[in-house]
Amino acid sequence: MTSQLIKITKKLYKQNFYQAILSALWLIFPLEFVAVTFHIIYEICFHRNGILEVILNLHTNLPGFYVISYLLKSTNDLTFITISLLLAFFTAENLFELRSKLSHEHLAGITSLFIYFLLIVETAPSLDFPQITEVAGNLLIPIVIGLLTGYGYSLLAKNSHIKLTVSYWATNRLIIIFSLLIVLIGAISFIVYQTQLFPNYLSQQLQNLIQVGNRPSFWKIILATFLSNIGHFFGVINDFTTTIGNHFSSGTVNLAYLADHHNLWKIPYPITLHSLYDSYGALGGNGMLLALAGTILMRVKNQRARLVAGLSFTQTLFDQGEALMIGIPILFNPLFLIPFLVAPIVSMSIGYLAIVVHLVPASAYVIPYATPSILRAFLGTNGNFGALFISLLSLVISGLIYYPFVSLIDQLTAKKEDDPHA
Amino acid sequence: MLKWLRPLVLLLLIGLLGIFGLRWTQQNMRNAIPSANSRVSPIILVPGSSATQERFDAMVNELNNKTKTTSSLLKVTVHTDNHLSYSGTFEPGRSHPYIVIAFENNDDGYSNIKKQAAWFNHAMTILSTRYHFNHFSAIGHSNGGLVLTRYLEKYFNQQKMRINTLMTIASPYNFSETNIDKRTQMLTDLIHDNKKIPSNLVMYSVAGTENYNNDGTVPFASVEAGKYIFQKQAKNYTQITVTGEDTTHHDLPQNGEIVSLIQQYVLHISDTKQRPDVNVRH
Known part of the structure; x- marks a missing residue:
């Protein structure tokens, strides 16, 4: 059974999309590590009834408790949002590079990041910071969006004979791509709000x-x-x-x-x-x-x-x-x-x-x-x-x-x- | 050496957290106020001297009209031999069921208030088990407010019961004394025992004034004396003075202004639609 498991894993390792995910995850690991460390500090020292908070009674003994707690909390939230944004960026980049082996001035990554950010903000149940953070905690969405975008760009690169750089041609196309994306994501968000089918x-x-x-x-x-x-x-x-x-x-x-x-x-x-x-x-x-x-x-x-x-x-x-x-x-x-x-x-x-x-x-x-x-x-x-x-x-x-x-x-x-x- | 340092430090940290965390947990449980609130949170109404269990009918009607609800009203009279007689209904499903606790012996005077507080405690013990509630708000009119205050100081058990809001309407904390420097025996006692008043209590004392001094029965100075009992002891103590129509002592419970105050501060239902929440925090 173990040899089969290794076989499956090895097969998966050879897939472009899986490699793209793995190297994206490895790239964000340092940031995730730091974010989690600070998150733990927040939870044990500054969360209400956090274990060190109750033992040392920090909210009365530590000057500036609330300010620090607020800063730490918002930094945490922002870091976790950044992590999922980076994940969307790197996944698309990696997949594009693996598939088409071209330099393309990070267009796939930027597009993926743009789509992802717009989508999570617009489909969050309300335009509220904690709510957005919660949606951003879902790491599957940036990965899927990154993969789709990377795949889409690699197709585009194959079918067009011109390099996907910010040349005159590409800029023209990009304007159309970004405009369409905005309309598309707007439409998706509209449907989400109308049907109340939020990501959760x-x-x-x-x-x-x-x-x-x-x-x-x-x-x-x-x-x-x-x-x-x-x-x-x-x-x-x-x-x-x-x-x-x-x-x-x-x-x-x-x-x-x-x-x-x-x-x-x-x-x-x-x-x-x-x-x-x-x-x-x-x-x-x-x-x-x-x-x-x-x-x-x-x-x-x-x-x-x-x-x-x-x-x-x-x-x-x-x-x-x-x-x-x-x-x-x-x-x-x-x-x-x-x-x-x-x-x-x-x-x-x-x-x-x-x-x-x-x-x-x-x-x-x-x-x-x-x-x-x-x-x-x-x-x-x-x-x-x-x-x-x-x-x-x-x-x-x-x-x-x-x-x-x-x-x-x-x-x-x-x-x-x-x-x-x- | 360094290899063993981290596990050692972690073990020590976990050990310390365990010891101190356990201490907190035990402490927390020892002075646990029933943090789990029962679903039912009745509003207990206590009438003043010479008033019967029907005292608050008009006020409850008015409140139900205003809030467009049909909260139930249960009227209980405690007899001198400690048995309770019931009339009306108690419907826990409604937002705030009202319970009037009146006394067969409704005479005035400090000695009688002492007795009434004991009867009130007896009634609360029975009612809270019978109707499954562990927190409530209370409104006392006139001497009813004094009974409630004495109940809080002498009988109230914070481990088993929680009071959210207390409103006393024209309660003469210094009886008919108009001079605040002359404290009656009751006021002295109430001030002496005020440490027992729960520190999370939100308290409103409402006074009516027909003229500049009193509401026809109770002197304003006597109502105001409540501050010596509640101020700095309860979480909030707010003194409200109502003037205008229907401000004689006996009209006060159904006074429109006071009914609005009860709606706002005790029921927490406001008339106007609240503004939508602003989502983006600054």
Whole structure:
């Protein structure tokens, strides 16, 4: 099975579009790494109830707290928008260059960036900065737009005998292309507004399907996590699970019960997204990436993978796996699809069993925001060491699930290096 | 050496975060006010002395007309032997159900207000379990406001209950005393215990004035004395004076101006359509 997986991956590596995506992802990795680092600082120090904020009481002790927090927040948002813009730019550039091997003065990239920016701003539910940032979090859109644009330009370059440079001819064509694009995107946005089919339409419909009933069952939680992780795998960074978790009132009912009785073992709804997904199924962000980072550091020899994992290890401790996803990359990488989907489900099942057989209480306490994932079950159960142990156990088991796949990285690169000589 | 430094630092950091995070979590839970609000948030109405449970009928009618809703009105009288008699309906689905809590013994006087506050607490305990609410707003007319204030200071349990807004209408915090320097026993007691008043309370004290001094029954200075109890203790304390038509003590609850104030500050429903949100932040 592993040899088949390598075969598929290698085949994919030879595709122009896949290479275009990979090198674009590698180009934006440094920026993503910096952005995520600052994002973590914002979340733990400046978010309301962020873990360092509550411990050090920063909002009273740190002068200029609100100004810094506002600056950091807007810088973060802008950086993430820039990242997706760059992704649209580089994907189109790479694909064009790979396909037509021509110099074209970055026309494909500029066009792709233009289309993408116009599209996300115009189809955001409102012209509101956070809303646009949220749409920009979806990395699949810039990649698809980049690929389409790159492909379109390479066709144009093949069919016309003149080089696609800013010559008299090209400028004339470009004016037509850009005008058409503006009208086209305007029309698309118009339709989006008229039909209310915003980019998040599909995920909202899925949410409505899962949100039936007044408490989340084990299977619903598994399904929600599965869907959310598939989304992440294809670059659709979402907070699907959080939104669904917030929908159900079981968490608040639990808290109300705890406020009266202070007994974790007898809370009315022990199985919630908080007690399963947050505590055991998302250590290191979606897909148990903390386990992956650890496994790579322990096992892999590949320099690049080691560098990325070494850099992002601290980030995954704080649940931010995006840099790791982009750097390895895990996005669109068939090697990691299976463990990425399976590891969280196995971990959550372990947590579920432990809660059901009353080995550990369900975590229902309010914990500080951006608590490191390892500590979430521990804090949520009011310091139950059993829960901490179950967290570590599910982490180790996830590491074991990732292990056979991670070792393929070395095999793949070894064969890739052999290929040219063969 | 350097190879072990980072794991060591991370482990230490996680350990510290664990210890202090746990402390915060426990602290947070210990003084947990029921952060989970029940869906139902009734508005409790307390009439003054000599008034019965029908005291607020006109006012509720007026409010329902103005807000174009049909909120239900439940009228409860607490009898001297602690049993409750009910009339009217309680419909939790409506925006804000009203509950009038009146007292069989509705005499004036400090000793009676003490008794009424105890009866009120008894009624609240029963009603909150029976109708499943853990937060409410309250409006007290005349002595009803004094009963509410004493209830907040003596009986109110912030761990189990939350009060959003309190409005007292012409409540004589210093009884009929017109001189603010002469504090009655009740005012002294209320000021003495004011630390128990929840610090998140939004409080409005409305006074009516027929002439420059009083509303025909209660002196303005006595209403104003409320500031010694609430100011600096509640989150907000706002003193509002209403003049003009229908400003005699007994007309005040159905006074158009006061009904508008209740609509705005207690129900939070405004007449005029709000301007659309401006999306681009500056």
